[in-house]
Each structure stands twice: as C-alpha cells, then as structure tokens.
Amino acid sequence: MSDSPAGRLQALFEGHRLTPTQRRIAHCMVRRAADAPFLSSVELAELAGVSQPSVTRFAVALGFDGYPALRRHLREVAPPGPATPAGEAEGGHNEYQQAVLAEIENLRHLAGLLADPAPVERAGRLLAGSRPLLVLGLRAASSQARGFAYFAAKVHPDVRLLDEGGSMLTDRIDAAVRAGATALLCFALPRHPREVVEALEYARAAGLTVVTVAESAFAPVAAHSDLLIPAAVGTGLAFDTACAPMLLGRVLLEAMADELPDAQARLEQFDAKAAERGLFVE
Numbered sequence: 587m588s589d590s591p592a593g594r595l596q597a598l599f600e601g602h603r604l605t606p607t608q609r610r611i612a613h614c615m616v617r618r619a620a621d622a623p624f625l626s627s628v629e630l631a632e633l634a635g636v637s638q639p640s641v642t643r644f645a646v647a648l649g650f651d652g653y654p655a656l657r658r659h660l661r662e663v664a665p666p667g668p669a670t671p672a673g674e675a676e677g678g679h680n681e682y683q684q685a686v687l688a689e690i691e692n693l694r695h696l697a698g699l700l701a702d703p704a705p706v707e708r709a710g711r712l713l714a715g716s717r718p719l720l721v722l723g724l725r726a727a728s729s730q731a732r733g734f735a736y737f738a739a740k741v742h743p744d745v746r747l748l749d750e751g752g753s754m755l756t757d758r759i760d761a762a763v764r765a766g767a768t769a770l771l772c773f774a775l776p777r778h779p780r781e782v783v784e785a786l787e788y789a790r791a792a793g794l795t796v797v798t799v800a801e802s803a804f805a806p807v808a809a810h811s812d813l814l815i816p817a818a819v820g821t822g823l824a825f826d827t828a829c830a831p832m833l834l835g836r837v838l839l840e841a842m843a844d845e846l847p848d849a850q851a852r853l854e855q856f857d858a859k860a861a862e863r864g865l866f867v868e
Contacts, residue, residue, distance in 0.1 A: 591619035594663050598648065603776060606824045608644045610634050613681060613824070623660035627653040685822035692818040692830040700837065705815050709771075709797045710841025712813070716769035718744035720762050720794070723773035724751050724782050730773035730799070730828060734835045738842065740856055741849035751781040756788050763792045773835065774800040774807040775819060775828055786810035799831050799838070 599612045614634035615622040625633070627641040630653075634641075645656040679687065700706065713719055719742055723731025728749040735747040746762055748755060759770075770789045774782055786796050787810045798811035801819045808814050817834040820827035843849040860866060 591622075592616050595619050595622065595660070598659075598663065602648055604644070604647060604821075607636055607640050608647055609821070609824050611636060611641060611644045613822075617681065623657060625657075681822065685820055685827060688822045689820045689827055689829045692820060693833065696817050696830045696834060699816070703841075705813060706837055706841045709813055709815065709838055710843075710845045712769045712795055712797055713738075713771055713838065713842040714742070714845035716767050716795075718746045718762050718765055718767050720746050720748055720759065720767055720770040720789075721773075722748040722770055722782065722785060722789075724749065724779050726777070726826065726828075727773040727775040727782075727831075730775065730831055730835055731771075733832065734771065734773070734839060737836075737839055741839075741843045741846055741852050748785070751779065751785075755781065755785055759785065759789050759792060759794070763794065767794060769795045769797060771838070772796060772798045772807065772811070773831065774798055774805060775831060776801060776805075776826055778806045783807055783810060797838075799834050801831070 595612075595616050599616075604612060611630065611634045614630065618625070618633065622630075627638050631638045631641045642653050645651075645653040648656060650656040650659065719738065721731050721735045721738065723729075723734075731747060731749050735745050739745045744765075746758070746767075748758060770786075772782065772786060783806055786798070786807055790796055790810060790812070796811045796813070798805075798807050798814045799817055800807055800811075800814055801816065802808075803814055803816050805814075805816075815834060815838075817828075817830035819831065820829070846852075
C-alpha cells in the first residue's frame with residue numbers, strides 16, 4: 587500500500603472485521619482521503635449514505651472511544667494530500683478495479699501455498715475415503731459447499747450436503763457417522779456462524795476428521811479442524827468476495843478424484859447419459 591492519504595487510511599482499516607455498513611463508511615473515507623480528517627460524523631454519514639450512529643459504531647470498531655478520537659488520529663496519520671476524484675482510488679483504479687486486483691493477489695497467494703501439494707493431497711485421500719462424505723457450509727459459505735457437493739457427487743458415491751443449520755444439523759451428522767462417514771469438509775467464511783463452530787466440535791467428538799477451507803489459519807474454526815487449508819477472501823467491497831476459496835474447493839475436488847479409482851468411469855457414464863437425455867445445449 588502506497589504512503590499516501592488513501593494508503594494510510596486503508597492500512598488503518600486492515601485487520602478489522604467490519605460489517606457491510608462499516609465497510610461502506612471505510613470505502614467512502616478512502617475515496618475522500620484528502621477530506622476525511624476534516625469531515626464531521628454527520629457529513630461522513632451523509633456521504634456514505636448511512637446513519638450518524640453507524641459512524642460512531644465504526645469508530646469504536648476501530649478501537650477509538652468515538653468518532654472525534656478517530657478524526658484526531660486521522661489528522662495525524664493521514665494529512666491532506668492531492669484530492670482523489672470521486673470513484674477513483676490509488677494508481678488510477680476505481681474501487682471495482684481495486685477489488686478485482688485484490689482478488690488476483692489472493693489467487694497468487696493461493697498458488698504459492700499450493701507449491702507444497704502435501705496438504706491438498708492428504709485432504710483428497712481423507713475425502714475420497716469417507717463413505718458418506720459430509721460437506722458443510724452455512725450462510726456465506728453455503729454456495730461454496732453447494733458447488734463442491736454438486737461436482738463431488740459426479741465422482742463420489744455418497745455426498746451429503748449440510749447447508750442449513752438448526753437442531754437437525756447434529757442429527758444429520760449422527761446419521762452419516764452411523765452410515766460409515768469418516769470425514770467432513772467444511773467451508774467457513776466470514777462472518778463465522780456460531781453454529782459452524784459448534785457443528786465442527788460435535789463432528790470431531792463423533793469421530794470425524796475435519797478438513798476446513800477458511801480465510802485464515804487463525805479463523806475461529808481452526809481449533810476444531812484437523813486439517814485447515816487457508817484461502818483469503820477479498821474485503822474491498824461491501825460484501826466479501828471468495829474467488830480463492832472457490833478455486834481451492836475445485837483443487838480439492840481434483841485431489842479427491844485422483845484418489846477415487848472409478849472417478850473417470852463415473853464421469854464418462856454421466857456424459858453418456860447426459861447426451862442420451864439431451865441435458866445440455868450444444
């Protein structure tokens with residue numbers, strides 16, 4: 587991050603888990619970096635399109651007593667610089683481009699992590715050997731879990747998706763264990779639901795080996811995972827972006843398929859039946 591007003595502001599916000607509303611305030615401040623140290627809480631609220639109390643809560647979330655303390659700090663660490671045109675950020679990139687570039691960097695980091703394939707290969711063996719295989723993902727992570735389960739079912743004989751919480755979640759874990767399950771794959775993304783942490787704790791107590799995809803090795807689910815492979819999420823927009831976790835899920839699918847001797851035959855059988863039924867438009 588460059589040593590500029592916007593860069594110093596961005597550094598101030600990094601490392602804090604902000605709500606979507608708070609991120610909206612942060613984005614507004616970065617876009618108006620030259621003006622931010624001199625805006626009142628009411629002015630900032632109007633620019634960001636949020637309530638004034640939301641600005642106060644934002645300051646507290648950053649560790650300040652209130653917005654006046656945050657503004658005093660901003661005047662020290664982010665003195666005025668050349669004004670940044672509305673919608674434009676560092677390097678001439680707007681906020682949407684910045685979000686894409688950040689995701690590209692997350693993917694580069696994942697590529698570096700995969701230079702050692704051992705953790706993914708171990709995960710592949712664990713997932714392939716579990717009959718049935720449980721795939722867990724709640725709230726923000728449900729789409730990641732659902733996508734993995736959809737493709738995994740084409741090569742794995744018994745995949746059971748857990749994408750809804752509630753009292754039946756533990757019942758379904760129990761049923762899978764009785765059926766012979768030995769592993770559970772969990773996609774865990776911010777903000778982490780308490781139910782996910784509790785489900786993983788329950789699953790391990792029931793004898794399952796937990797493989798987890800999370801945004802960091804320090805995520806709340808780490809203590810309840812036997813093997814955690816991190817894939818960073820993007821935080822540059824109001825809602826997290828999860829390109830790296832999605833790609834890691836596909837990598838795990840590949841590793842699992844490599845451990846299933848009949849995976850290719852299953853895929854070919856599916857393709858033949860799909861052609862017979864005319865499932866796809868050519």
